[in-house]
Amino acid sequence: MSRDELLSMLExxxxxxxxxxxxxxxxxLGVSRVAVWKAIxxxxxxxxxxxxxxxxxxxxxxxxxxxSEASIRRGLKPRFPGGRIEVLKTIDSTNAFMKRMDLSAxxxxxxxxxxxxxxxxxxxxxxxxxxxxxxxxxxxxLKPDLPPDETRFLTICAGLAVCxxxxxxxxxxxxxxxxxxxxxxxxxxCGILTExxxxxxxxxxxxxxxxxxxxxxxxxxxVGDIATSVQQATGRRPDRSLLAAEIxxxxxxxxxxxxxxHKKKLLDEYxxxxxxxxxxVQVMTGxxxxxxxxxxxxxxxxxxxxxxxxxxxxxxxxxxxKLN
Ligand code: BTN
Numbered sequence: 001m002s003r004d005e006l007l008s009m010l011e012x013x014x015x016x017x018x019x020x021x022x023x024x025x026x027x028x029l030g031v032s033r034v035a036v037w038k039a040i041x042x043x044x045x046x047x048x049x050x051x052x053x054x055x056x057x058x059x060x061x062x063x064x065x066x067x068s069e070a071s072i073r074r075g076l077k078p079r080f081p082g083g084r085i086e087v088l089k090t091i092d093s094t095n096a097f098m099k100r101m102d103l104s105a106x107x108x109x110x111x112x113x114x115x116x117x118x119x120x121x122x123x124x125x126x127x128x129x130x131x132x133x134x135x136x137x138x139x140x141x142l143k144p145d146l147p148p149d150e151t152r153f154l155t156i157c158a159g160l161a162v163c164x165x166x167x168x169x170x171x172x173x174x175x176x177x178x179x180x181x182x183x184x185x186x187x188x189x190c191g192i193l194t195e196x197x198x199x200x201x202x203x204x205x206x207x208x209x210x211x212x213x214x215x216x217x218x219x220x221x222x223v224g225d226i227a228t229s230v231q232q233a234t235g236r237r238p239d240r241s242l243l244a245a246e247i248x249x250x251x252x253x254x255x256x257x258x259x260x261x262h263k264k265k266l267l268d269e270y271x272x273x274x275x276x277x278x279x280x281v282q283v284m285t286g287x288x289x290x291x292x293x294x295x296x297x298x299x300x301x302x303x304x305x306x307x308x309x310x311x312x313x314x315x316x317x318x319x320x321x322k323l324n
Pocket of ligand 1: 117128212214
């Protein structure tokens with residue numbers, strides 16, 4: 001019996017004021033009543049509100065949304081590389097926090113998660129609204145054997161990991177707006193900021209920090225026109241620890257595919273998830289702004305756009321896009 005199976009059974013059979021007996025849960029999950037009782041106590045320790053109704057069973061009152069190392073670890077696959085997971089209450093930025101560490105000595109798959117950020121940042125140093133309790137703000141340290149211009153594949157992996165997680169955990173369909181934003185219902189749900197350092201002699205990345213900011217609860221009024229959250233899109237607040245664990249599990253599988261040379265498979269999935277292909281976009285490079293039709297993603301992950309001047313290949317580093 002997994003924790004998720006018990007949770008979804010408790011929610012479906014013991015939610016909305018109904019009572020579910022320990023025996024019914026044990027039978028449905030193929031375990032003993034004692035095992036159910038122990039698992040329910042573990043869920044309570046994680047902050048789930050589950051009422052015991054004397055001699056009758058259990059009533060599920062509310063889902064947990066407490067970020068903790070223990071609850072993230074519980075959702076990780078056994079094969080997840082067992083690095084350090086640091087859960088912070090409030091920090092300026094989880095990426096900045098990680099970059100202040102001695103990353104040459106730190107182990108790969110180090111994870112930093114915060115309940116809120118006071119100076120969350122996005123690409124081009126834009127602020128990323130990070131209200132406490134209302135989002136998942138997470139950074140992950142990777143040490144891939146990649147040349148610098150392939151670092152964007154890690155951003156691609158992160159986008160796919162987030163979309164896959166939203167689909168599986170929240171039953172929410174989302175799309176990727178090249179290169180690093182996840183969208184739902186025309187609004188931004190998640191941003192990804194990938195930063196790294198290069199070993200000059202080897203022309204390989206010495207480390208990469210992948211920062212993921214996913215709106216889960218209330219959305220700031222200031223960005224309400226352009227941003228959305230899981231709660232806004234589904235009507236339910238997700239369990240952020242569960243989301244963090246699932247994103248990490250998926251990242252691990254996707255990074256294995258990347259290391260195994262399966263770029264084409266990753267790119268095909270990335271293309272399938274694209275929001276911009278077939279649409280007119282406004283392209284902003286450092287020096288000019290123009291409109292063009294987005295026609296595809298090439299084998300390096302660059303966006304291909306076309307307009308009256310011809311076919312243009314856009315590399316993520318220098319470009320911002322607006323949907324028209
Ligand atoms: C973007 O929208 O351009 C990217 C946003 C990335 C936000 C995440 S939240 C966790 C990590 N810490 C940060 O300061 N930024 C990233």
